[in-house]
Amino acid sequence: MTDFRTGARANNPxxxxxxxxxxxxxxxxxxxxxxxxQLQ
Ligand code: HEM
Incomplete structure (x- = not known):
């Protein structure tokens, strides 16, 4: 989430x-x- 915030991950606007x-x-x-x- 932090990487999206900083732009380190940018594959989904x-x-x-x-x-x-x-x-x-x-x-x-x-x-x-x-x-x-948890998954069941
Ligand atoms: C409260 C809402 C949201 C939360 C908490 C959230 C959280 C996350 C997290 C933690 C990841 C990283 C998952 C991983 O690396 O395994 C992720 C990836 C992603 N999110 Fe969200 N997200 C939210 C809303 C959205 C919305 C609204 C969209 C689209 C408009 C979106 C699209 C995506 C996509 C496409 C990925 C995967 C990107 C990739 O495969 O590299 N998310 N999200």
């Missing part, structure tokens, strides 16, 4: 726009949430 629109602390909260998801 929607993803880049979204990650630039939210704060770094929002990204940290999303990362914590995503890391806690």
């Amino acid at each position: 929607g993803m880049t726009d979204l990650m630039k629109a939210i704060s770094e602390s929002d990204i940290a909260a999303l990362a914590t949430y995503i890391a806690g998801l």
